[in-house]
Amino acid sequence: MKVLCAYSGVEFQVEHFPFHLSSSQSVHPVFEIPQKKLFSLLRKWSEQEFSPTDSYLYTLALLNSSELVHWYTSAKRTPFTAAIIAQNIEPLCKALLKLHTVANPETVFPSFAITSDTAGLQNLPHWITDWEEAYKDFKSGYRSAHDSRKLLDKEAALQRLIKSPHAPVQKIAAQIASWAAQAGSFPTFTISSPFLKGVKLSLSEYWQTLIIRCAKNENIYALSQKDIEELLSHCEEHIPIGSIYSNHLFSILRKGLEKNKDFLGLSHLGSYTLLESQAEQDVEAANMLAIINAAPLEEPKRENYPSSFKYLQAKLRWDAAKKAGRKPE
Numbered sequence: 001m002k003v004l005c006a007y008s009g010v011e012f013q014v015e016h017f018p019f020h021l022s023s024s025q026s027v028h029p030v031f032e033i034p035q036k037k038l039f040s041l042l043r044k045w046s047e048q049e050f051s052p053t054d055s056y057l058y059t060l061a062l063l064n065s066s067e068l069v070h071w072y073t074s075a076k077r078t079p080f081t082a083a084i085i086a087q088n089i090e091p092l093c094k095a096l097l098k099l100h101t102v103a104n105p106e107t108v109f110p111s112f113a114i115t116s117d118t119a120g121l122q123n124l125p126h127w128i129t130d131w132e133e134a135y136k137d138f139k140s141g142y143r144s145a146h147d148s149r150k151l152l153d154k155e156a157a158l159q160r161l162i163k164s165p166h167a168p169v170q171k172i173a174a175q176i177a178s179w180a181a182q183a184g185s186f187p188t189f190t191i192s193s194p195f196l197k198g199v200k201l202s203l204s205e206y207w208q209t210l211i212i213r214c215a216k217n218e219n220i221y222a223l224s225q226k227d228i229e230e231l232l233s234h235c236e237e238h239i240p241i242g243s244i245y246s247n248h249l250f251s252i253l254r255k256g257l258e259k260n261k262d263f264l265g266l267s268h269l270g271s272y273t274l275l276e277s278q279a280e281q282d283v284e285a286a287n288m289l290a291i292i293n294a295a296p297l298e299e300p301k302r303e304n305y306p307s308s309f310k311y312l313q314a315k316l317r318w319d320a321a322k323k324a325g326r327k328p329e
Helices: 035-040 042-046 052-065 081-099 124-141 145-162 169-183 203-216 225-238 244-263 283-294 308-324
Strands: 002-004 011-013 069-071 112-114 190-192 200-202
Touching: 035 042, 035 052, 042 052, 042 081, 052 069, 052 081, 081 124, 081 169, 169 203, 169 244, 190 203, 200 203, 203 225, 203 244, 225 244
Parallel strands: 069 112
Antiparallel strands: 002 011, 190 200
16 A cells, blocks of 8 residues: 655555555654664765665654654655755754753754745755754853763764765765765756767766766876866855865865866966966966977977876877967977
8 A cells, every 4th residue: 555654745655454544644654763763874875875765755854853843744855855955964963963962952942844835845954054053052051061072972973974984085986976966956968978979978977977086086187177167166156065075075176176287287387377478368278378388399208207197297288289289389
């Protein structure tokens, strides 16, 4: 028998003696999971083991566990739900930890309602902010050392649930990329692959590949500087800062962009990019001129360079100058 969850609007299957259930009165079993167990599932979410429906149900279960959210209608998924959830699960868990360091949270924190106006969860970030502000007000009035220590211990445990301290960023690059696609609502229109001729992929897939390659330091020199900058700009506009995942993401992209620029020695060629004659040129044109001016006078040969890296760096400069049809100065 299929039952409609009164909290989530998700239909789920019930077997064995189900006829006593009413779709208008039943809720999905996830809402029966104790809050402590919900926190323990956070790592599975962070490792991208949840489907979009799993993440949706998980977020609603976390909200319900606060005992400060009241249901007057079921929540509903919109085109923005995935991004809202990806951006707010971590802040929500942090806020819930603070709720339960207070003996009577209902006397300190505001309550919220799921109604036809709020069913899309668009107000979730504001609810979290209100809880955080209420907690700050509470602390300014009274906070025992015991409460403070308990909160610090719980927040440290939360950090461990989200990311193992022994897992380098390269190991979780795919999870960060997948999270960013959700949190940043990456566009999904189709483009031609910059890597494989004749292959089509979505812009979201391409951007996720950029993140992974920047994180793993894989052939960053072959990536488009303009594409990395466009991706970084999109993320800065659409993804709030401050979470573990967003901190990793922005660090990966900014370091990747610097390495991409530095591969051709642009960070050491400032005298070229600041020439007065280039004042009216855009950054991309100035950088290309810097590459051409720094290219060797003769086609590079491997035996003349101390490492493959130096040879490839010189070869790319040479190729750029040749393609531009200009001789290096």
